[in-house]
Amino acid sequence: xxxxxxxxxxxxxxxxxxxxxxxxxxxxxxxxxxxxxxxxxxxxxxxxxxxxxxxxxxxxxxxxxxxxxxxxxxxxxxxxxxxxxxxxxxxxxxxxxxxxxxxxxxxxxxxxxxxxxxxxxxxxxxxxxxxxxxxxxxxxxxxxxxxxxxxxxxxxxxxxxxxxxxxxxxxxxxxxxxxxxxxxxxxxxxxxxxxxxxxxxxxxxxxxxxxxxxxxxxxxxxxxxxxxxxxxxxxxxxxxxxxxxxxxxxxxxxxxxxxxxxxxxxxxxxxxxxxxxxxxxxxxxxxxxxxxxxxxxxxxxxxxxxxxxxxxxxxxxxxxxxxxxxxxxxxxxxxxxxxxxxxxxxxxxxxxxxxxxxxxxxxxxxxxxxxxxxxxxxx
Amino acid sequence: xxxxxxxxxxxxxxxxxxxxxxxxxxxxxxxxxxxxxxxxxxxxxxxxxxxxxxxxxxxxxxxxxxxxxxxxxxxxxxxxxxxxxxxxxxxxxxxxxxxxxxxxxxxxxxxxxxxxxxxxxxxxxxxxxxxxxxxxxxxxxxxxxxxxxxxxxxxxxxxxxxxxxxxxxxxxxxxxxxxxxxxxxxxxxxxxxxxxxxxxxxxxxxxxxxxxxxxxxxxxxxxxxxxxxxxxxxxxxxxxxxxxxxxxxxxxxxxxxxxxxxxxxxxxxxxxxxxxxxxxxxxxxxxxxxxxx
Numbered sequence: 001x002x003x004x005x006x007x008x009x010x011x012x013x014x015x016x017x018x019x020x021x022x023x024x025x026x027x028x029x030x031x032x033x034x035x036x037x038x039x040x041x042x043x044x045x046x047x048x049x050x051x052x053x054x055x056x057x058x059x060x061x062x063x064x065x066x067x068x069x070x071x072x073x074x075x076x077x078x079x080x081x082x083x084x085x086x087x088x089x090x091x092x093x094x095x096x097x098x099x100x101x102x103x104x105x106x107x108x109x110x111x112x113x114x115x116x117x118x119x120x121x122x123x124x125x126x127x128x129x130x131x132x133x134x135x136x137x138x139x140x141x142x143x144x145x146x147x148x149x150x151x152x153x154x155x156x157x158x159x160x161x162x163x164x165x166x167x168x169x170x171x172x173x174x175x176x177x178x179x180x181x182x183x184x185x186x187x188x189x190x191x192x193x194x195x196x197x198x199x200x201x202x203x204x205x206x207x208x209x210x211x212x213x214x215x216x217x218x219x220x221x222x223x224x225x226x227x228x229x230x231x232x233x234x235x236x237x238x239x240x241x242x243x244x245x246x247x248x249x250x251x252x253x254x255x256x257x258x259x260x261x262x263x264x265x266x267x268x269x270x271x272x273x274x275x276x277x278x279x280x281x282x283x284x285x286x287x288x289x290x291x292x293x294x295x296x297x298x299x300x301x302x303x304x305x306x307x308x309x310x311x312x313x314x315x316x317x318x319x320x321x322x323x324x325x326x327x328x329x330x331x332x333x334x335x336x337x338x339x340x341x342x343x344x345x346x347x348x349x350x351x352x353x354x355x356x357x358x359x360x361x362x363x364x365x366x367x368x369x370x371x372x373x374x375x376x377x378x379x
Numbered sequence: 380x381x382x383x384x385x386x387x388x389x390x391x392x393x394x395x396x397x398x399x400x401x402x403x404x405x406x407x408x409x410x411x412x413x414x415x416x417x418x419x420x421x422x423x424x425x426x427x428x429x430x431x432x433x434x435x436x437x438x439x440x441x442x443x444x445x446x447x448x449x450x451x452x453x454x455x456x457x458x459x460x461x462x463x464x465x466x467x468x469x470x471x472x473x474x475x476x477x478x479x480x481x482x483x484x485x486x487x488x489x490x491x492x493x494x495x496x497x498x499x500x501x502x503x504x505x506x507x508x509x510x511x512x513x514x515x516x517x518x519x520x521x522x523x524x525x526x527x528x529x530x531x532x533x534x535x536x537x538x539x540x541x542x543x544x545x546x547x548x549x550x551x552x553x554x555x556x557x558x559x560x561x562x563x564x565x566x567x568x569x570x571x572x573x574x575x576x577x578x579x580x581x582x583x584x585x586x587x588x589x590x591x592x593x594x595x596x597x598x599x600x601x602x603x604x605x606x607x608x609x610x611x612x613x614x615x616x617x618x619x620x621x622x623x624x625x626x627x628x629x630x631x632x633x634x635x636x637x638x639x640x641x642x643x644x645x646x647x648x649x650x651x652x653x654x655x656x657x658x659x660x661x662x663x664x665x666x667x668x669x670x671x672x
Contacts, residue, residue: 027466048648050656053465058491062458065451065488069462072449073429073470077462095452189658222447222463223470225426229392229442231450240395240442 007184012150012176013080015183016106017042019154020078022188024195025104026052027075029066031059031085034118035174036108039080060085064092064105071096071103072230074221076158080106083116083125086132093167094133097255099230099239100209100217102161102196104154106170108177109285111363120363121174123285124337129169130314136252138259140168140266141314145288147181153311159194160266164216164258171313173336175286175365203227207237211250215258259315267320268311273299277306279378280325280353282345283334284310287366291334294371303379313341318348325353330378334358334371354378390415390425392445400439404598406557406583410504411440413564413581414475420564421571429470431460433480436511436585437504440475454484457492460499468641471571472499479509479517482538486518493547493576497640500570500577503540506585514588521625525592540580545633550575552633556582556605559629566631575639582627 010018017039020028028047030040040056047054052075057063060081067077081089086107096103109125111117129141140160144153150172157168199206199218208228210217220226233241234248242248259266270288272295274280283291288309298305308324308331310317325331331353333342342357349355358374360366401407418428428446432438434453441448447470451459456474464472474481481489481503489501508526509515516526518538525532544552551573555563563581570577584590584601595601605627612630615623655661 027462029462048644048651049653051648051652053644053648055461055465057458057461058487061455062461062488062491065455065458066462066465068451069431069449069459069464070466071462072459073463073466075466077466092452092455188656221467222429222449223426223467227425227445227447229448229450231442232452233450238394 007182009180010147010183011038011178011180012144012147012172013038013108013178014042015147015150015185016080016154016170016172016177017046018185019151020104020158021046021050022151022186022191023076023155023158024193025076025078025158026050027067027070027077028052028054028079029057029063029070029077030079031057031063031081033060033082033085035110035177036080036082036106038177039106039108060088061092064089064096067103068092068096068101071101072222074223076102076162078104078106080108082108082110082118083112084114086125086128090133094135094137095232096167097133097137097139098232100165101167102165103167104157104161104170105167106154106172109171109173111361117363119174121286121365122336122361122363123173123287124340124361125171126313126337127340129171136256138256139314140164140166140259140312141171142168142268142311143171143284143313144176144311145285145309146176147179148183150176151183151185155191156268159192162194162196164262165196165219166259171285173285199226208239209235209237209251209254211237211254215254215261263315264319266312266315267317269317269320270307270309270311271324272307272309274306274308274324276304277327278304278329279375280306280308280328280331281334281371281375282308282321282331282341284313284341287334287336290366290368291371293368294375297368297372298375298379303375305375305379316344316348321345321348325349328353330354330356332356332358332371332374332378334366334374336360336366386415386419389419390444392443395443399443401436402587404584404586405436406506406585406602407437407440407504409557409560410437410475410502410563410581410583411444413560414473414502414567415444416564417568417571420568423471423571427469427471429460429463429472431456431463431472431474433476433485435477435480435509437475437477438480454480455488456480457485457488457501461492461497464497464499464641465644468645473571474499474501476503477510478503478505478507478519478540482518482540482543490543490547493544493549493578495640496548496550496576496637498574498576500567500573500579502567503578503580504583505540505580506583506589508585508589510585510588514592526589527592541578541632544578548576548637549578549633550635550637551577551631553578553631554580554582554627555629556609556627557584558602558605559609562629569631574642575637
């Protein structure tokens with residue numbers, strides 16, 4: 001998109017691809033899967049115009065592996081998929097967490113488990129995005145709720161991935177991915193871009209996993225003279241396998257603390273009419289759109305209702321949610337699953353506020369009326 | 380010997396703990412030596428090599444050598460290497476891994492990379508067995524052999540690594556053994572200079588698992604057997620198939636010319652690139668370049 005600062009009718013999936021390009025993504029590897037395929041198609045068309053490279057791999061395992069390899073060699077990299085493909089990617093995604101390789105994975109959620117509902121919406125991967133691969137690790141997961149959001153959130157995902165040397169997951173959903181909205185994309189040169197921190201020491205002093213006060217580490221790329229080693233085996237600061245208890249614990253602490261210590265910085269959330277709300281609707285992704293309309297209707301009835309919409313869902317914005325629900329008597333957690341993030345909400349608000357779930361998992365979008373009815377019960 | 384030791388000091392990482400993870404007498408060390416001598420002879424430069432491996436005994440090689448090294452997940456090194464190569468086509472990308480890693484769990488990536496003809500060298504160290512996990516049969520274990528998971532002998536027809544590579548579209552395919560270490564090194568050298576997807580199968584001994592279970596004796600005896608079983612390609616061409624049964628054909632088995640993937644992709648970039656998209660200054664001449672839609 002050479003003239004990108006014009007109003008365009010775009011799909012969420014297309015906006016996601018343009019967000020990646022704006023953020024500086026120059027490598028994409030993917031495998032066709034509904035409802036995410038338009039992201040791959042857009043990247044195949046656009047990447048070579050930027051001097052970047054696209055490849056369709058033989059499966060999702062190969063896709064995420066190629067994405068990690070490309071990032072290690074210096075390219076900002078992304079793949080996009082949906083539930084079944086996201087499941088296949090989990091092992092190598094764990095490798096990226098372990099070896100602290102920045103990359104972005106878009107999961108356009110559809111109904112599951114298994115093949116489930118390829119063309120219908122769901123939000124049932126929010127826990128998989130946290131617990132998908134084995135071992136202790138701490139993911140960064142963002143959830144867009146509009147077409148413009150797909151652009152912005154993808155840019156943000158790249159910036160967080162590069163800054164914290166971690167995979168960042170964009171959890172879109174079938175409705176957001178396929179919905180078309182009129183959007184005005186910014187000039188890509190004005191989009192804030194974060195680049196990975198480069199080492200400022202000679203190669204012989206370089207430690208690829210150096211433990212710094214904020215637990216992130218500078219990163220050299222392959223071919224730049226640093227000749228470092230990456231392994232999925234638990235490793236020391238230099239990157240070599242270790243059986244030393246202290247070094248093992250230090251590595252796992254690093255993975256945790258680099259996210260935990262920056263959770264407030266990463267917390268991205270939106271509130272609507274929350275100040276005097278007695279009932280707070282907790283909703284994300286496409287459901288947040290329905291919630292906004294329901295709250296508008298409720299407010300016209302002079303019901304004191306507000307919205308808390310997390311954009312960053314991992315790390316979970318717990319301090320922010322705690323603050324936002326201080327004066328509420330009830331929180332309605334509306335999700336397109338059988339109740340996943342509601343557990344996190346309960347953990348945060350504890351017994352202070354009544355937490356009720358509103359779940360839809362029949363393949364269709366939550367309607368404003370459903371949410372309004374629940375508000376009526378709790379108000 | 381002095382010269383050999385110089386090469387070892389030049390390419391081995393000094394900070395790695397020695398002795399290494401391999402059993403005394405293991406063939407993997409000989410493959411590593413052959414690879415390093417090829418790299419040294421070609422004067423590729425340590426910074427220009429990305430050495431990628433999967434999981435298993437062979438896959439431990441990268442940690443010991445002073446290149447850009449990537450020890451990945453089980454079966455996926457070729458997929459990781461594909462990303463490395465596409466992000467930086469100037470790197471000389473080499474995958475080194477075992478028969479189980481490349482041909483069982485990684486079999487799909489192997490055949491598709493052959494088909495794609497992306498420039499990289501894949502060295503498959505074939506010792507007929509999963510060594511690290513304790514002697515389970517692999518896709519290359521011959522029929523009627525013993526393995527810890529084939530206590531009543533193997534029932535499956537093995538892959539011929541090289542025939543699989545050739546029929547999948549690899550443009551350079553060769554085989555040698557650790558007994559023929561000098562030839563192995565020169566075949567790796569040829570593979571490294573190939574503009575395309577090259578495969579070198581290095582037959583290695585695993586006396587600890589495969590040899591012990593099948594009563595094939597010590598490392599020395601197993602390597603001696605490689606000498607007895609090896610037949611050069613030129614000789615093999617004249618023999619009827621039944622006389623090649625159980626033998627190891629060594630040498631260059633296939634060398635073809637076909638468009639290489641990164642070069643083909645570069646042509647696409649040259650055709651459609653839009654100057655200025657990466658924020659660089661664009662002069663009028665570049666702006667005037669006609670754009671294809």
